[in-house]
Amino acid sequence: MEKRVTFKGWLLPMCLLMPQIIITAVFFFYPAGQAIYQSLFIPDPFGLSMKWVGLGNFEYLLGDSYYRASFVTTAVFSILVTVTSMGFALYLAVLADRLIKGSGVYRTLLIWPYAVAPAVAGVLWLFMFNTRVGVVSWYLGLLGYDWNHVLNEAEAMGLVVVASSWGRVSYNFLFFLAGLQAIPKSVIEAAAIDGARFWTRFRTIVFPLLSPTTFFLLVVNIVYAFFETFGVIHTITAGGPQQATTILVYKVFSDGFVSQDLGSSAAQSVILLVIVGALTIVQFKFIERRVHY
Amino acid sequence: MATIKLDNIKKSFGKTDVIHGVDIDIADGEFIVIVGPSGCGKSTLLRMVAGLETVTSGEITIDGAQVNGVEPMDRDIAMVFQNYALYPHMSVEENMAYGLKIAKTPKAEITERVAEAARMLQLEPYLKRKPRELSGGQRQRVAMGRAIVRKPKVFLFDEPLSNLDAKLRVQMRLEIKELQSRLGITALYVTHDQVEAMTLADRMVVMNGGVADQIGAPLEVYSNPQTEFVAGFIGSPATNFIDAALVPDAPKGASKIGIRPEHITLLPSGQGKLSGNVVFTEALGAETLVHLRMNSGTETFTVRQDGAMDLPVAGDPVGVDWGADDEMAFNDKGRRV
Numbered sequence: 333m334e335k336r337v338t339f340k341g342w343l344l345p346m347c348l349l350m351p352q353i354i355i356t357a358v359f360f361f362y363p364a365g366q367a368i369y370q371s372l373f374i375p376d377p378f379g380l381s382m383k384w385v386g387l388g389n390f391e392y393l394l395g396d397s398y399y400r401a402s403f404v405t406t407a408v409f410s411i412l413v414t415v416t417s418m419g420f421a422l423y424l425a426v427l428a429d430r431l432i433k434g435s436g437v438y439r440t441l442l443i444w445p446y447a448v449a450p451a452v453a454g455v456l457w458l459f460m461f462n463t464r465v466g467v468v469s470w471y472l473g474l475l476g477y478d479w480n481h482v483l484n485e486a487e488a489m490g491l492v493v494v495a496s497s498w499g500r501v502s503y504n505f506l507f508f509l510a511g512l513q514a515i516p517k518s519v520i521e522a523a524a525i526d527g528a529r530f531w532t533r534f535r536t537i538v539f540p541l542l543s544p545t546t547f548f549l550l551v552v553n554i555v556y557a558f559f560e561t562f563g564v565i566h567t568i569t570a571g572g573p574q575q576a577t578t579i580l581v582y583k584v585f586s587d588g589f590v591s592q593d594l595g596s597s598a599a600q601s602v603i604l605l606v607i608v609g610a611l612t613i614v615q616f617k618f619i620e621r622r623v624h625y
Numbered sequence: 626m627a628t629i630k631l632d633n634i635k636k637s638f639g640k641t642d643v644i645h646g647v648d649i650d651i652a653d654g655e656f657i658v659i660v661g662p663s664g665c666g667k668s669t670l671l672r673m674v675a676g677l678e679t680v681t682s683g684e685i686t687i688d689g690a691q692v693n694g695v696e697p698m699d700r701d702i703a704m705v706f707q708n709y710a711l712y713p714h715m716s717v718e719e720n721m722a723y724g725l726k727i728a729k730t731p732k733a734e735i736t737e738r739v740a741e742a743a744r745m746l747q748l749e750p751y752l753k754r755k756p757r758e759l760s761g762g763q764r765q766r767v768a769m770g771r772a773i774v775r776k777p778k779v780f781l782f783d784e785p786l787s788n789l790d791a792k793l794r795v796q797m798r799l800e801i802k803e804l805q806s807r808l809g810i811t812a813l814y815v816t817h818d819q820v821e822a823m824t825l826a827d828r829m830v831v832m833n834g835g836v837a838d839q840i841g842a843p844l845e846v847y848s849n850p851q852t853e854f855v856a857g858f859i860g861s862p863a864t865n866f867i868d869a870a871l872v873p874d875a876p877k878g879a880s881k882i883g884i885r886p887e888h889i890t891l892l893p894s895g896q897g898k899l900s901g902n903v904v905f906t907e908a909l910g911a912e913t914l915v916h917l918r919m920n921s922g923t924e925t926f927t928v929r930q931d932g933a934m935d936l937p938v939a940g941d942p943v944g945v946d947w948g949a950d951d952e953m954a955f956n957d958k959g960r961r962v
Contacts (some may be wrong), residue, residue: 355715367906377851393846516708516710518707518708518710519710519712519713520707521697521704521706521710522704522706522710522711522712522771523712523723524677524696524697524698525675525676525677525697525698525702525703526698526703526723526724526771526775527698527728528698528727529696529698532757534728535711536723539714540714540736541714543714549635606950
């Protein structure tokens with residue numbers, strides 16, 4: 333028996349829903365609509381008039397080698413962030429799962445980085461790796477390695493990947509630990525008695541049983557790397573050097589707000605909108621069905 | 626096939642002592658049942674034999690080799706868990722083949738052995754199914770099959786039937802016994818159910834508070850319990866206990882006398898060793914349980930009599946009598962006098 337509250341009129345339910353509807357409309361529908369609208373125009377350099385170009389902005393983007401390079405950069409960046417943060421989190425979760433004493437302390441400490449805002453995390457890592465005063469780059473210098481992420485593209489990518497993954501490890505760790513603890517202990521013991529040593533057990537029992545968690549985190553982390561790493565990139569590299577760390581979201585910002593090419597920027601937002609929509613569909617469709625034992 | 630020897634096994638979790646020195650000698654092919662109430666340490670004992678718990682002190686020997694520090698995978702044992710512990714992402718076939726695959730058994734042999742086990746356990750139609758598509762009884766069989774295919778030295782059973790319904794339990798009990806005697810593999814079986822213990826065991830170990838109170842053949846334990854606990858725990862309905870002072874001609878040094886319900890005869894009021902009143906009766910058909918309150922005090926007696934006999938009426942005063950041979954006398958430490 334389901335008990336439902338039914339409203340007779342429409343006024344009260346409308347009032348109750350209104351705050352959420354207003355927020356969604358003002359901060360989501362309106363800007364999204366604006367982006368779609370603007371993506372069809374090119375403004376003049378002074379922003380006084382707009383010229384209708386149809387799908388011209390999209391056509392230009394698809395032919396633009398910088399934009400295609402940014403796609404590759406984004407792919408590399410998000411794969412690295414996802415693999416780094418998930419791999420490290422899984423490793424820590426497996427260790428914490430085996431721990432009997434003091435696991436509460438570990439868990440609490442490991443969760444803290446998640447509370448640090450991306451921009452702040454970016455600044456933290458920037459300080460450590462600063463080419464002149466950074467602690468880490470100084471030690472690297474002692475070892476004979478000349479760290480310079482301002483000039484070296486691979487080092488720049490490495491640094492933003494590490495900075496973006498850092499807080500993410502906490503989040504993934506929590507899910508992995510919960511997933512590990514949901515595996516019945518007797519199943520692991522049965523495998524041990526069947527002759528499987530730790531690594532074999534992990535490969536054949538634990539990891540397959542974690543697959544729903546892993547798949548969920550995969551989607552969530554890709555979405556994170558695509559859309560929520562702006563703060564880190566902006567504080568550390570600002571997309572450089574040579575656009576080596578300009579991921580799609582950063583390019584929306586730099587083309588639109590720095591280069592003032594609003595039409596192109598809007599078109600890029602629309603493309604991102606499609607991508608995030610597709611990812612959401614994947615998440616909903618497949619999480620429930622595909623990866624299940 | 627193997628012998629197992631437990632020598633003064635002790636186990637503590639932190640400061641709590643759970644097992645206080647257990648000695649058991651198990652012969653090759655023997656079916657040993659460890660029975661006791663919850664918390665008596667019987668599962669811990671089994672898990673130590675499996676290698677899933679460390680031994681605090683004492684020695685476990687399998688086939689003459691000391692295995693205290695040996696990992697579970699190197700002990701050549703198979704275990705059936707209470708919740709079956711099947712691998713949920715593998716089919717029945719894969720579940721049974723898992724151990725063999727790890728042991729790098731040739732493929733043809735794996736197929737053959739799994740097929741054989743499936744035939745023995747009537748699992749052939751379900752080989753491709755996942756555990757979640759099976760009933761409780763079928764899952765239980767898969768867990769058995771997983772143990773059988775490996776042809777281990779020792780079978781360990783940790784309350785394997787307690788998640789099944791009563792009818793299935795009786796059926797699986799017979800099957801386990803039959804399989805074990807056919808395969809001739811030494812088995813160690815833990816249960817809290819004394820009927821399982823009585824029916825399955827070649828010898829049973831009655832555990833009480835971390836101590837093996839008595840080890841012996843089921844009927845020997847039943848008819849000749851060495852402690853008050855064993856006398857009370859084995860047998861249903863439970864043994865009647867009465868203060869030795871109230872019993873005429875009680876043996877010297879006895880503080881309690883135990884008499885099994887089936888050894889008591891009801892007599893008309895005024896006759897026999899003691900007298901009391903009928904509180905209520907339970908007619909079960911083949912037998913009738915008569916519950917008495919004794920006149921001597923607060924003791925209650927249960928009497929088991931043939932179902933064909935007349936039912937006593939509640940409130941009736943009656944006398945009870947028993948043969949002197951059926952008296953089990955225990956001293957104030959609960960030991961047999």
